[in-house]
Structures are given as structure tokens and as C-alpha cells.
Amino acid sequence: MIEVRELRKGFGDVEVLKGLTTSFDKGKTNLIIGQSGSGKTVFIKSMLGLFRPDSGKILYDGICYSDLDFEEQRAIREKIGMVFQGSALFDSMTVEENIMFPLQMFTKMKKTEMRERANVVIDRVNLENANHKLPSEISGGMQKRVAIARAIVNNPRYLFCDEPNSGLDPHTATVIDNLIQEITKEFNITTIINTHDMNSVMEIGEKIVFLKEGNLAWEGDKTQIFRTDNEEVTNFVYSSNLFKMVRKAQNAQ
Numbered sequence: 001m002i003e004v005r006e007l008r009k010g011f012g013d014v015e016v017l018k019g020l021t022t023s024f025d026k027g028k029t030n031l032i033i034g035q036s037g038s039g040k041t042v043f044i045k046s047m048l049g050l051f052r053p054d055s056g057k058i059l060y061d062g063i064c065y066s067d068l069d070f071e072e073q074r075a076i077r078e079k080i081g082m083v084f085q086g087s088a089l090f091d092s093m094t095v096e097e098n099i100m101f102p103l104q105m106f107t108k109m110k111k112t113e114m115r116e117r118a119n120v121v122i123d124r125v126n127l128e129n130a131n132h133k134l135p136s137e138i139s140g141g142m143q144k145r146v147a148i149a150r151a152i153v154n155n156p157r158y159l160f161c162d163e164p165n166s167g168l169d170p171h172t173a174t175v176i177d178n179l180i181q182e183i184t185k186e187f188n189i190t191t192i193i194n195t196h197d198m199n200s201v202m203e204i205g206e207k208i209v210f211l212k213e214g215n216l217a218w219e220g221d222k223t224q225i226f227r228t229d230n231e232e233v234t235n236f237v238y239s240s241n242l243f244k245m246v247r248k249a250q251n252a253q
């Protein structure tokens with residue numbers, strides 16, 4: 001579980017995060033949504049320790065991460081997996097080498113053990129037969145699977161995903177969302193996803209935090225978000241014609 005208490009972060013005179021308080025449960029897919037510039041990335045980077053909060057607290061399973069110095073944060077950092085936007089794979093490494101990379105960085109495993117562990121997660125994300133391929137030789141959806149496999153290879157307790165299905169077709173995006181949700185449950189991970197994708201909200205929004213200009217304007221789940229009267233949320237959710245049509249159809253029932 002990750003808890004955030006009264007988190008504030010600004011740059012110069014501009015306050016970007018204006019006192020956020022919320023919590024993200026383990027075993028759940030937690031989504032952060034909001035318009036461009038609302039502070040989602042600054043929020044995630046603050047939770048990761050890449051930005052030091054101006055005030056407030058970030059607790060990882062009860063340990064106040066934001067009070068620790070960079071070196072002391074290491075033990076928690078090693079328990080964090082990241083799926084970056086655009087996958088961020090190493091172009092010159094094979095799928096298997098990409099997935100083994102965190103094990104080389106953070107463990108003292110022997111090469112054969114690393115390869116074995118890498119292959120467990122390769123199987124888990126259904127990437128059999130891709131071990132020796134380069135990222136350029138596989139599809140965007142497969143590259144995301146590699147990114148997910150690399151993020152979970154070292155048994156993380158926390159998983160951060162930045163726009164995990166950007167650039168994917170709707171079907172592949174749903175497959176990737178479902179894979180992240182399955183893995184979250186299977187390994188009881190606290191997963192936090194930064195997304196713009198309303199389809200992800202509908203599919204896997206077990207907890208949704210809606211940011212508006214650095215404030216936590218609303219939180220709830222995927223059922224509640226389509227029923228709320230909160231105008232800020234509805235303006236955001238129903239900004240797409242598709243969702244306006246869904247609402248119309250629902251109201252007509």
C-alpha cells in the first residue's frame with residue numbers, strides 16, 4: 001500500500017501539487033487521470049522519489065519514503081517496477097537481455113539463474129520464442145509485454161506504469177491493461193498507472209484518482225466515475241463523443 005498525505009510540490013513560485021492526500025491499495029490497479037498539465041507526472045515522480053516534496057509524506061507500507069535520503073530509499077526503490085511510456089527498451093539488447101537487466105543491476109544472481117528467472121516472466125507475459133529477438137523485430141504490443149516482464153522480473157511490491165498502452169491499437173491496449181491487472185492480483189502488487197485512456201478507466205479502474213490543477217478533485221472506482229455528478233469529472237470523462245454516446249444509451253435504458 002502507498003499512502004500520500006498532504007503532498008505539496010512546486011517549482012519556483014508555481015505550486016503544482018496542492019496538498020494531495022490519498023492511498024493506493026495493494027492487489028489493485030490504481031489509476032491517476034486528469035488533463036494535460038494537471039500534475040500527474042509530477043505526482044508520480046514525487047512518489048518515486050525523483051522529486052523531493054516541498055511538504056507532506058509518502059509512505060510505502062508504513063515506511064515514510066519521503067523522509068529518507070536517496071541512499072536510504074534504495075531498499076524501497078529496489079521493490080519498485082517501472083513500465084515507461086514507449087516501453088524504453090534497450091535497442092541493442094535481445095528481449096531476454098532486456099528482461100535480465102534489472103537482475104544484473106539489483107541482484108547477485110548467477111547468469112544461469114537470471115536467465116531462468118527471465119524465462120519465468122517471459123512465459124508469464126506470453127512471449128515464448130521471442131527471447132533472442134531485438135525490440136525492432138517485434139510488434140509494439142510485444143514490446144509492451146517485454147517492458148512489463150522487465151518491470152516484474154525482480155518481484156516488485158510496487159509497479160508504476162506511465163501511459164502503458166499509448167500508441168497501441170484498442171484491442172492490444174485492452175490486452176495489455178488486462179495483463180497488468182492480472183499480474184497485479186497474482187503477485188499482490190500495488191500498481192499505479194498514469195493514463196489518458198478512458199478505455200483503461202472502464203476496464204481496470206479499481207481506484208481512480210482525478211487530478212485537476214494539482215488538486216485531488218475526485219476519487220472513486222470505474223462504476224462510480226460514470227455515475228458521478230461531479231461536473232469537473234463529467235466534463236473530463238464525457239469530453240469524447242464516444243463516451244457521450246455511452247451515457248446517452250445508459251440514460252435511455
Ligand SMILES: Nc1ncnc2c1ncn2[C@@H]1O[C@H](COP(=O)(O)OP(=O)(O)OP(=O)(O)O)[C@@H](O)[C@H]1O
Pocket residue numbers: 011016034035036037038039040041042043
Ligand atoms: N521539472 C519541472 N520544472 C518546472 N515545472 C515543471 C516541471 N515538471 C513539471 N512542471 C510543471 O508542472 C505542471 C504539471 O506537469 P505534469 O507533467 O505533471 O502534467 P501531466 O498531468 O503529467 O501532463 P501530461 O498529461 O501532458 O503528461 C506543468 O505546468 C509543468 O510545466
